[in-house]
Amino acid sequence: MNDQLTRQQFWRLTAIGTVSFFAFWYLARAxxxxxxxxxxxxxxxxxxxxxxxxNPFAGHVLSEHMLASLTRFGMGFGxxxxxxxxxxxxxxxxxxxxxxxxxxxxxxxxxxxxxxVPFAALWFGTGVGGPTLxxxxxxxxxxxxxxxxxxxxxxxxxxxxxxxxxxxNLRTITEVLFPAAVPSIIAGLRIGAGLGWMSLVGAxxxxxxSGMGNLIVxxxxxxxxxxxxAGMIAxxxxxxxxxVLIRRLERWxxxxxxx
Amino acid sequence: xxxxxxxKVTRVFKRDGKDFLILDGINLTVQDQEFVAIVGPSGCGKTxxxxxxxxxxxxxxxxxxxxxxxxxxxxPDRAVVFQQFALFPWKSVHENIDFGLRSKGVSKEERExxxxxYIELMNLKGYxxxxxxxxxxxxxxxxxxxxxxxxxxxxxLMDEPFGALDAQTRVVMQEELVKLARKNPRTVLFITHAxxxxxxxADRVVxxxxxxxxxxxxxxxxxxxxxxxxxxxSRIEDVMDLESFVHLRTRIWKSLREEHxxxxx
Numbered sequence: 001m002n003d004q005l006t007r008q009q010f011w012r013l014t015a016i017g018t019v020s021f022f023a024f025w026y027l028a029r030a031x032x033x034x035x036x037x038x039x040x041x042x043x044x045x046x047x048x049x050x051x052x053x054x055n056p057f058a059g060h061v062l063s064e065h066m067l068a069s070l071t072r073f074g075m076g077f078g079x080x081x082x083x084x085x086x087x088x089x090x091x092x093x094x095x096x097x098x099x100x101x102x103x104x105x106x107x108x109x110x111x112x113x114x115x116x117v118p119f120a121a122l123w124f125g126t127g128v129g130g131p132t133l134x135x136x137x138x139x140x141x142x143x144x145x146x147x148x149x150x151x152x153x154x155x156x157x158x159x160x161x162x163x164x165x166x167x168x169n170l171r172t173i174t175e176v177l178f179p180a181a182v183p184s185i186i187a188g189l190r191i192g193a194g195l196g197w198m199s200l201v202g203a204x205x206x207x208x209x210s211g212m213g214n215l216i217v218x219x220x221x222x223x224x225x226x227x228x229x230a231g232m233i234a235x236x237x238x239x240x241x242x243x244v245l246i247r248r249l250e251r252w253x254x255x256x257x258x259x
Numbered sequence: 260x261x262x263x264x265x266x267k268v269t270r271v272f273k274r275d276g277k278d279f280l281i282l283d284g285i286n287l288t289v290q291d292q293e294f295v296a297i298v299g300p301s302g303c304g305k306t307x308x309x310x311x312x313x314x315x316x317x318x319x320x321x322x323x324x325x326x327x328x329x330x331x332x333x334x335p336d337r338a339v340v341f342q343q344f345a346l347f348p349w350k351s352v353h354e355n356i357d358f359g360l361r362s363k364g365v366s367k368e369e370r371e372x373x374x375x376x377y378i379e380l381m382n383l384k385g386y387x388x389x390x391x392x393x394x395x396x397x398x399x400x401x402x403x404x405x406x407x408x409x410x411x412x413x414x415x416l417m418d419e420p421f422g423a424l425d426a427q428t429r430v431v432m433q434e435e436l437v438k439l440a441r442k443n444p445r446t447v448l449f450i451t452h453a454x455x456x457x458x459x460x461a462d463r464v465v466x467x468x469x470x471x472x473x474x475x476x477x478x479x480x481x482x483x484x485x486x487x488x489x490x491x492x493s494r495i496e497d498v499m500d501l502e503s504f505v506h507l508r509t510r511i512w513k514s515l516r517e518e519h520x521x522x523x524x
Contacts, residue, residue: 161345165359166335179349221288256390
């Protein structure tokens, strides 16, 4: 089954999926699946989302919560990429570094980011530092692993050509391994951004006094389910935007390659 | 003075715990500024010979020396032109040629002069900022040759450089390489399975046996070429029609045919 869908077929199927989803949602209310205040309806959620843009909840309007979350995300994710990519490439090139880092890393990467919450709060506080560490813990492994795999899978012809041209270690890493590994690195960034963004909300549920996770947990204690859902939707939409931006970055980085 | 010297070279590959002898007792000296072509059935280890001179592979026994020094690693004094070009797809033509020059500690102006010279020489003018995938196979291989020549290597190692090109392009490239090689002589080790190409380009042609590869015979082409004045013909087809050329070609063909008959496939 690999026949290509036409554009028209694609949109038709998308419409069918979306309409059924909302139909079930409204049906759930009609069938009294849950008390009305526990199951807000789509239009109520949308109205709440718009409302949150103007009326503060838990001390801030939606854009301020989002900005607080994005700042933490940017720092944690940026740090993960900035350390993970060069380290992964270097591990792919220097066998010794690979042997030193890999065992330690393999042990640490299976610890769920949220498990770092107690230490994150104790070491770096609940403002920016603590949540940043948790996002870092989520985003770092895919950044590192994919850069490493990308570097290890570089076509040996390119490495032979570089060594024949007398190119040294640093330039081999930056001008051969890195560009050759870009597709793999981007895939790692996308996974890392997803995991980081998800860990962030988890972190903010527990620590932090602002941000999207904080908004949701406060709304929960106020049984403002429409606010909870509005927050979830905003998180999802921003997540999609982050992913699209990373794919743009990939297209820009690969603009000179053949498809 | 740049010579390549294989003495008693053997090479054993291990696969599934078994040893495969692929080269056995290779003795060959390529003289300074001499163009030597190696022909042989596929799998005879001719590419391995080139890779050992490049420092990309190492003998299991015997020694490979370039300039009387045992080869231990690849280096820009022994430029390689690979069969699959091995241009960096993320670098433009200019950047590909410049990449090796930048590690030689040559000044920026000097590099630009060299790049411009080889771009001109290899008919690449106007394509400096093009990327490899935008070029035809023939042009890509010209970039690879320019990249190798620009390093001003003492030794040039070419592994079936025209093997991936179509017949017409290959002829053009062969003519260009002959012009370049006569104008700018280097010590060249040229690997090919195309007999005509070997006879047309080389000073000496080495014929190898099928696996385990040994040297079957070495033919002196240069003396014939000079005596019969092949270089007075600028077109490859005129040379290939000469009786002296046909004679040499047929001789090598027969020699190779015996090798094919001796193998099971």
